[in-house]
Amino acid sequence: DLRLNEENARFALLALLMAGYLLCGAAVFSAIEHPTELENHRRWNRTLLSFTQRFNISPGEFRRFLREYEVAMAKGIRVDALRPRWDFAGAFYFVGTVVSTIGFGMTTPSTITGKIFLIFYGMMGCAGTILFFNLFLERVITLLAVLMKGFRRGGLCLRGGDPETDPGQEEGGGGEPGQLSVWKPSVYNVMLILGLAASLIAFCASALYTPIEGWSYVDSLYFCFVTFSTIGFGDLVSGQRGSYENQTLYGLGNFSFMLLGVCCLYSLFNVISIVIKQFLNWLLSRCCFCSRH
Amino acid sequence: DLRLNEENARFALLALLMAGYLLCGAAVFSAIEHPTELENHRRWNRTLLSFTQRFNISPGEFRRFLREYEVAMAKGIRVDALRPRWDFAGAFYFVGTVVSTIGFGMTTPSTITGKIFLIFYGMMGCAGTILFFNLFLERVITLLAVLMKGFRRGGLCLRGGDPETDPGQEEGGGGEPGQLSVWKPSVYNVMLILGLAASLIAFCASALYTPIEGWSYVDSLYFCFVTFSTIGFGDLVSGQRGSYENQTLYGLGNFSFMLLGVCCLYSLFNVISIVIKQFLNWLLSRCCFCSRH
Ligand SMILES: [K+]
Ligand SMILES: [K+]
Numbered sequence: 001d002l003r004l005n006e007e008n009a010r011f012a013l014l015a016l017l018m019a020g021y022l023l024c025g026a027a028v029f030s031a032i033e034h035p036t037e038l039e040n041h042r043r044w045n046r047t048l049l050s051f052t053q054r055f056n057i058s059p060g061e062f063r064r065f066l067r068e069y070e071v072a073m074a075k076g077i078r079v080d081a082l083r084p085r086w087d088f089a090g091a092f093y094f095v096g097t098v099v100s101t102i103g104f105g106m107t108t109p110s111t112i113t114g115k116i117f118l119i120f121y122g123m124m125g126c127a128g129t130i131l132f133f134n135l136f137l138e139r140v141i142t143l144l145a146v147l148m149k150g151f152r153r154g155g156l157c158l159r160g161g162d163p164e165t166d167p168g169q170e171e172g173g174g175g176e177p178g179q180l181s182v183w184k185p186s187v188y189n190v191m192l193i194l195g196l197a198a199s200l201i202a203f204c205a206s207a208l209y210t211p212i213e214g215w216s217y218v219d220s221l222y223f224c225f226v227t228f229s230t231i232g233f234g235d236l237v238s239g240q241r242g243s244y245e246n247q248t249l250y251g252l253g254n255f256s257f258m259l260l261g262v263c264c265l266y267s268l269f270n271v272i273s274i275v276i277k278q279f280l281n282w283l284l285s286r287c288c289f290c291s292r293h
Numbered sequence: 294d295l296r297l298n299e300e301n302a303r304f305a306l307l308a309l310l311m312a313g314y315l316l317c318g319a320a321v322f323s324a325i326e327h328p329t330e331l332e333n334h335r336r337w338n339r340t341l342l343s344f345t346q347r348f349n350i351s352p353g354e355f356r357r358f359l360r361e362y363e364v365a366m367a368k369g370i371r372v373d374a375l376r377p378r379w380d381f382a383g384a385f386y387f388v389g390t391v392v393s394t395i396g397f398g399m400t401t402p403s404t405i406t407g408k409i410f411l412i413f414y415g416m417m418g419c420a421g422t423i424l425f426f427n428l429f430l431e432r433v434i435t436l437l438a439v440l441m442k443g444f445r446r447g448g449l450c451l452r453g454g455d456p457e458t459d460p461g462q463e464e465g466g467g468g469e470p471g472q473l474s475v476w477k478p479s480v481y482n483v484m485l486i487l488g489l490a491a492s493l494i495a496f497c498a499s500a501l502y503t504p505i506e507g508w509s510y511v512d513s514l515y516f517c518f519v520t521f522s523t524i525g526f527g528d529l530v531s532g533q534r535g536s537y538e539n540q541t542l543y544g545l546g547n548f549s550f551m552l553l554g555v556c557c558l559y560s561l562f563n564v565i566s567i568v569i570k571q572f573l574n575w576l577l578s579r580c581c582f583c584s585r586h
Contacts, residue, residue: 004435011428018421022388025414030384032407037369037379040403044365051358055348065344066372069359072337073366074528076330079359086330091323095315103524105398110333114325115515121318126522127565128311134566135304142300222408229419231396234527235367272420273427 010280017280075110081242089251093239096255099125100262102232106240137267144185144193187278191271198228198264205257209238212250228261229269303573310573368403374535382544386532389548392418393555395525399533430560437478437486480571484564491521491557498550502531505543521554522562 052062076085084090085107094107098118109115206220215223215236223236244250345355369378377383378400387400391411402408499513508516508529516529537543 007428007431007435011432014421014425014428018392018425021418021421022385022392025388025391025418026381026385028410028414029387029402029407030379030381032404032410033384033402034379036404037377040365040368041370044370047358047361047365055350057348063372065340066362068340069362070366070371072333072340073363075333077334077337078363079356084330086323086327088319088323091326092315092319094322095318098318098524099311099315101394101522101524103396103519103526105526105528108526108528109322109326111325111329112511114322115511117321117325119515119518121321122518122522122524123562124565125314125318126524127562128307128314128569130562131566131569132307132311135300135307138300139304142297218405218408222412225412225415226396229394229415230523231391231394231415231419232525233396233398233401235398235401269416269420269423272417273424276421276424 006284009284010277013280013284014276074108076107082240083242095121095125096258097232098122099129100230100258101126101129102227102230102258102262104232104234104237106234106237133263133266136263137270140194140267141185141190144190148185148189187271187274191268191275194264194268194271198261198268201257201261201264202228205261208250208253208257212244213238213241224257224261225265227258228265230262230266299577302577303570306573306577307569367401369400375533376535388414388418389551390525391415392422393523393551394419394422395520395523395551395555397525397527397530399527399530426556426559429556430563433487433560434478434483437483441478441482480564480567484561484568487557487561487564491554491561494550494554494557495521498554501543501546501550505537506531506534517550517554518558520551521558523555523559 048062051057052059076082085094090107096102097104097107098121109118202221202224205224206217209215209220209223210217213220213236219236223238225231226233226236227238239251239254341355344350345352369375378387383400389395390397390400391414402411495514495517498517499510502508502513502516503510506513506529512529516531518524519526519529520531532544532547
């Protein structure tokens with residue numbers, strides 16, 4: 001029937017757009033990063049050659065040693081002492097990266113027992129965290145609705161449009177976790193506020209990381225985005241050095257920023273995805289479906 | 294008012310349960326992995342000492358060299374040649390791990406331009422992918438509904454309960470992406486089918502990875518869970534060697550398994566989160582709220 005066709009068309013259109021988005025992204029990133037990669041390889045080969053020649057180490061021998069070092073690094077060993085990986089605090093950081101699906105990978109289970117336990121532990125933990133994020137978004141929307149109702153009553157209406165006829169409003173509560181029956185803030189309002197909140201958290205967190213971790217401000221912002229979006233590359237990970245000044249306080253601040261940031265960015269992604277859905281609907285209504293009716 | 298109180302209580306209860314879950318998980322993982330960590334450190338120190346003594350390298354000098362190697366490794370350099378990171382195929386793999394938020398971290402942007410571009414690229418990409426997953430779940434529920442309707446009509450009803458009075462059913466379509474107005478399969482049905490599908494995909498994918506990547510079957514299953522859940526530690530990453538037999542075919546199979554697996558497990562997590570929500574509601578109705586009414 002017609003509704004099914006429309007849903008299938010929307011899904012196919014999105015798949016097509018995403019494929020194009022990936023191809024374009026791959027081309028751009030390749031253009032940006034490829035020259036640096038070649039330069040890095042050249043520089044490393046020079047360093048390696050000069051070191052083996054200086055100490056008269058046979059290349060085969062040295063490769064065998066470096067292979068062992070790679071295995072050791074995968075188990076969390078570094079030249080400069082890092083914090084212990086599997087003391088209680090380290091394990092707590094680890095399970096945090098599991099249930100949030102950030103997965104930095106600075107700590108990974110190396111025993112078979114640990115790996116099997118991770119599968120079952122992660123299954124429940126990730127589901128619980130998704131629920132936590134969804135309830136958080138629900139809470140945010142409720143809070144915004146209450147606040148805006150207050151503004152309206154006080155005559156401080158910030159938006160020109162009538163909320164009852166706002167096109168963004170039906171979608172905002174329809175497909176997504178927040179279900180406010182009485183009055184809903186538009187998706188655009190929620191998107192704006194979440195975007196501002198996420199930016200503010202990222203800027204504040206970066207101001208914390210820059211002096212303490214010794215990263216540049218851009219690197220700190222990049223770390224914040226990679227963490228809050230739960231991508232979690234692991235090229236930069238906060239709180240990994242052996243010791244910090246005010247260790248406990250920093251750990252607490254780090255945890256709070258990450259929790260808040262992940263909640264905000266998860267909610268923001270969900271709200272942006274609603275806007276993209278509206279855009280798809282608009283595209284579909286403009287092109288083929290219109291002509292068939 | 295009462296509904297708001299209930300929502301707040303549910304959120305607080307979940308936060309409490311999650312905190313407990315994290316603490317228990319940290320204790321268990323610490324107990325499993327801590328002894329191995331100590332053993333790894335002892336073994337590595339022996340290897341390091343014997344190597345520096347044999348070639349008469351001063352420890353300070355060697356530490357400086359290994360520090361350089363760590364920096365080079367972060368940029369994707371390994372002893373055994375890996376596939377190029379930033380050719381088009383590598384960049385495509387990279388953007389795939391970005392928009393899916395898997396973020397293995399085997400490839401990360403090292404230029405400032407790349408890092409800043411990533412923030413904007415990831416913002417839209419992650420939102421698009423969340424929509425893709427949500428539409429996928431919607432499609433699955435629709436498909437199941439159609440299939441089950443067919444079974445019912447043909448007299449092949451598999452479940453004993455009447456779907457019209459099934460307690461799982463109202464929740465299944467209420468808070469979550471799939472909104473089927475006519476007839477909905479219960480959350481438990483969807484959970485079972487998604488769980489079976491995800492397991493089947495993981496078992497098949499592991500059967501592919503075990504011979505080609507040379508991982509043990511348990512490691513392959515662990516890799517599948519870590520990837521499909523979008524945790525993406527990056528301790529094991531498929532398709533990274535310099536060359537494979539049937540490279541293109543393997544790349545395609547790898548991509549397909551990951552896409553299917555991530556879609557299934559994302560949907561499964563969402564469905565499990567609905568069951569957890571029902572469990573929270575049941576807990577709340579049992580304890581304090583009941584006595585107040
Ligand atoms: K990751
Ligand atoms: K991740």
